[in-house]
Amino acid sequence: MKEELASALAAEDAAIWAYGLIGVHLKEGSEQDQARAAEDLHRVRRDDLVEQLAGLKASTAPTPAGYELPFPVEDRATALKLAVQIEDGVAQAWRVVLPVTESTQRVDALSALTDSAVRATKWRKLAQVTPLTLIFPGRPTA
Amino acid sequence: MLTGAVRMSDSGHTRRRVLGASGALAGLVTLSGCGLFGDDEEPPKGPDALQPVLDEALALASAYDRVILADQSLSERLTPLSQAHRAHAAELARVIGTTLPSGAASAAAGGADTVAGLRTAELAAQKTAVAACKAAPAGRAALVGSIAAARATHAEALR
Numbered sequence: 035m036k037e038e039l040a041s042a043l044a045a046e047d048a049a050i051w052a053y054g055l056i057g058v059h060l061k062e063g064s065e066q067d068q069a070r071a072a073e074d075l076h077r078v079r080r081d082d083l084v085e086q087l088a089g090l091k092a093s094t095a096p097t098p099a100g101y102e103l104p105f106p107v108e109d110r111a112t113a114l115k116l117a118v119q120i121e122d123g124v125a126q127a128w129r130v131v132l133p134v135t136e137s138t139q140r141v142d143a144l145s146a147l148t149d150s151a152v153r154a155t156k157w158r159k160l161a162q163v164t165p166l167t168l169i170f171p172g173r174p175t176a
Numbered sequence: 177m178l179t180g181a182v183r184m185s186d187s188g189h190t191r192r193r194v195l196g197a198s199g200a201l202a203g204l205v206t207l208s209g210c211g212l213f214g215d216d217e218e219p220p221k222g223p224d225a226l227q228p229v230l231d232e233a234l235a236l237a238s239a240y241d242r243v244i245l246a247d248q249s250l251s252e253r254l255t256p257l258s259q260a261h262r263a264h265a266a267e268l269a270r271v272i273g274t275t276l277p278s279g280a281a282s283a284a285a286g287g288a289d290t291v292a293g294l295r296t297a298e299l300a301a302q303k304t305a306v307a308a309c310k311a312a313p314a315g316r317a318a319l320v321g322s323i324a325a326a327r328a329t330h331a332e333a334l335r
Contacts, residue, residue: 132317148325165256166333171325
């Protein structure tokens with residue numbers, strides 16, 4: 035379970051980092067607010083995971099110094115595209131936690147998966163990408 | 177001692193790798209319990225715990241189809257959601273080891289035949305799937321969890 039939680043932590047860290055880039059390219063007001071709220075929620079999940087891993091006496095790997103962007107983010111369209119990709123990635127990381135957890139801990143992991151999937155749908159809506167939903171959120175598509 | 181130093185370089189993973197990290201595990205999660213004993217009929221042990229999730233998926237798919245039939249202008253928006261429910265039903269049937277009823281299964285109108293009604297039904301169905309995911313054995317948790325999340329995204333898409 036440590037490994038799966040550590041992957042979720044890495045995904046949350048990546049999301050926090052990415053939203054720093056995404057926000058500045060979005061429209062001021064509700065879009066930027068939405069990005070800020072998403073970043074805050076990823077921070078909450080991240081902090082929870084750090085606590086859980088500490089409880090399991092697992093060392094949390096330090097945040098990698100450099101992330102690679104999958105594509106340049108230089109305008110609203112690419113920022114929204116990255117936001118969708120980030121949330122899909124976080125959903126994937128949490129889905130893997132489901133089989134290795136039980137009961138309320140599994141429900142918490144499912145909440146994280148679901149929240150990311152719903153945010154991905156919101157970003158697709160803003161980006162006018164269709165379809166707005168994935169058939170199996172969190173399942174790797176490749 | 178040297179290997180310790182060499183291993184350190186493994187932690188320099190990129191975000192790209194993080195995003196794809198779960199890929200290798202995905203194939204493992206749907207080990208179904210079907211077909212081991214051929215076609216011999218086993219004594220029925222009561223409905224499978226995922227049967228209600230499957231029934232709901234089919235009922236939702238039919239409800240979408242009725243709404244689309246009544247208003248074709250909604251087709252582009254709603255058809256992917258209807259298809260998603262059928263894909264869920266197909267996977268659930270495979271995992272349960274049952275076959276899907278052919279043809280129009282639920283002739284009875286569900287009373288949810290408006291977009292708002294569909295949204296309410298999605299949120300109710302999400303709850304069913306969350307409960308089923310919580311109770312599921314490890315091998316089924318990822319599939320049912322994805323279905324629960326999908327229902328939440330459908331509700332969001334209908335807003």
